[in-house]
Amino acid sequence: MKKPMNWLKGPAAMASLAGVAAAAVVLSVAELTGAFFTARAAPVLALGSTFVDFTPPWMKDFAIATFGTNDKAALFVGMGLTIVLLACLLGVVAYRTWALGVTGVLLMGAVIVASVVTRAGVRPVDAIPTLVGTLAGLVVLRLLIGTLWRLKTWPDAPADTAAKGRERPVTSRRGFFAAAGITAAAAGIAATGGRLLSAARSTIARAREAVRLPAPVNAAPSVPAGVQSPAAGVTAWLTPNRDFYRIDTALSVPEINADDWELRVHGLVEEEVRLTFQDLLDANLVESHVTLTCVSNPVGGNLAGNAKWLGLPIREVLRRARPRDGADMVLSTSIDGFSASTPLEVLQDDRGAILAIGMNGEPLPLEHGYPVRMVVPGLYGFVSATKWVVDLEVTRFADSKAYWTQRGWSERGPIKTMARVEVPRPFAKVPAGRVAIGGTAWAQTRGITKVEVQIDNGAWAEATLAAEASVITWRQWSFDWEATPGPHYIKVRATDGTGEVQTDQRADPVPDGASGRQSVMVTVE
Structure with a gap:
């Protein structure tokens, strides 16, 4: 009868290390290769985004209540721990039965590929980084597990391992750890190189800085004296961009070339409308101070902010499109696939809903929706404040469901007192x-x-x-x-x-x- 493998010492621990090293190679090689593809092709981001998509409302609410705007960092930490545990298990399985280990790695690769190719705006070719990373990880896992097989016979090693050991030169533990260490170092260098290369290839931040916002046709009314509470320590009445809360489903901030951006307005309309960023720059823009609030804000919470926004009234765009009778909702969609359901009448009344391109006197920050986002007074953001917006479909609540509505949240989200x-x-x-x-x-x-x-x-x-x-x-x-x-x-x-x-x-x-x-x-x- 075979003895159970000891997970704290011997070949189990070293096989676990081999699995972790191989997983690091998968992710780092994919990161490096992904620098030449869309950012959403990165496996960690794709997996995280898929996890967010399938997160039940209670878990999302718990994450925001517990971690606030650090919810994404908490997600990555949790994912990292999960990947390490799975990698340890796969390493041990591969040591005991190589074919099962290969099957496990390929299965994980398939899950990652599926996560990548199902992201909005991702092409099938964007699966290449994950495929390359998976292949590299298999090669490394085979090399490290082969090194373990060539060690002196372990008391609890599989029978065929002892035979392999007699047929090949004996390898020392020191040699195994050296190989694993070199692999980990190479993985770290590859991951860092991928991030640096991605940053170097990105020109969106520099392009944003070059944008010159036009003067509004209707400037925001002067802020009256005395809007700030005299009680020391109360938050600033106008929220600086750097302090404005950020809650969304994007694990990586979408980087959109404003010259390529286009908004499509379609659905139950008499005339389909398409707008470019230059169209917005040339339009009669308005400016107003608007307070936004997140639906996940708990009683007494800080997920609210007040800023001066610049943009084109959405009612003017809808006036051009001429919604048909029976339409009662506009489904807005972000470039990353997020969608929000906004009552049509809210976008047509005089509350001042806009397609915003400016925030507090500068182009929208990347993390707040550059180049264009929606700002709709009076509604929680999950049904109105779509960032990186690229599509407005005039439709009916009975016919279409938005991202969070599909997950149990309400269709309409008027802000509560x-x-x-x-x-x-x-x-x-x-x-x-x-x-x-x-x-x-x-x-x-x-x-x-x-x-x-x-x-x-x-x-x-x-x-x-x-x-x-x-x-x-x-x-x-x-x-x-x-x-x-x-x-x-x-x-x-x-x-x-x-x-x-x-x-x-x-x-x-x-x-x-x-x-x-x-x-x-x-x-x-």
Whole structure:
């Protein structure tokens, strides 16, 4: 009876190392080869994107709630650990039975190829990097496993391994580790070279810097004095581009040549419309401050931002296309395959939905949708704020489903009335006496007319509102509190322009946005 292989020492551990080295070669060679193909041909990105596509809503919500804007980094860490474990297993299988090891590697290669070729904008030829990497990985795995077979006979080695050992010169463990180390180093150099080569070949960032935005026909109204809360520590009323939250499904930022970009407007329309980036530069552009909010933002969360946007009103584009009777939705699609379902009437009314090309006085940053994205006041981003947009299909909710709607989220996403406490921070310790409380509230398209603060279970007291720039931007507030020693809870609620008071009924972000009132615990010393 054969003894079970010891996973902590002996050939099992070394075979596992061989599997990890081979996997590193697969990915690094594919990375290097992929520098000459589309960025979405990289196997890790393709696998990650496929994982995101099949992520259930509860897991997406958990990832964003736990890691915030670092959710993609967390995904890559998890993928890396999974790849290492699978590579260890394949290494051991290949050592015991080579044919099964080859089958496992080929199966993994097939999964990666399928992930690559099913990405939006990827051609069949873009599978070549993965195929080349898989072949290189098999060669390396064979060399390293062959080295193990030539070691002195292991007590738990397969019978045919001992025979192989007698037929070939004996190899030392030192030789095996040297070979594995050289392989790992070469893999690291190849991966680094691939990234550097990809960066060198990319000219999109430099092209973006050369874009000169035209002056708007209708400039944004002057921001009134006093929009910033006087409470120290409240977020800036205008969010800098570098600090603007980013939540999307793109693991690698799409790099689009603006000269090649084209938007197609089609579907239930009388006239199909196509627009180039130059068409937008030549158009009558408008400018406005708009607050955007992510549907995954928890109560009191920071997945909201306010910026000055420049773009072409979408209603003008739809006016040219002339939607047919019965159409009630526009399905917008990104170059990476993401799609959003926006009610047609929202894009035709006077709220100011635009095809944006500028953000805070500069061309859109790459990660925020360069060259063109949608900005729609009053709706959560998952049904409106499509980045890297290339397609608008006028259709019906009954006929088409958007990316997140297919995964259990709602078809329409009006933003809920929300207020948050930004200072003092949760669990902060503050001195007794006068304490400044402050924060931000929003109810885009309805505006904020009142914010109230409750200390512990006392009466609600009205806060002081900062100036209002418009009903499509957030509004800040402040409140002076005479704090007494001990633990206290600060609660906040907002009232929007329709008179609706922010609900105290708690709801998770799925399927149409979180609700409830934030409560912050502080200790007064």
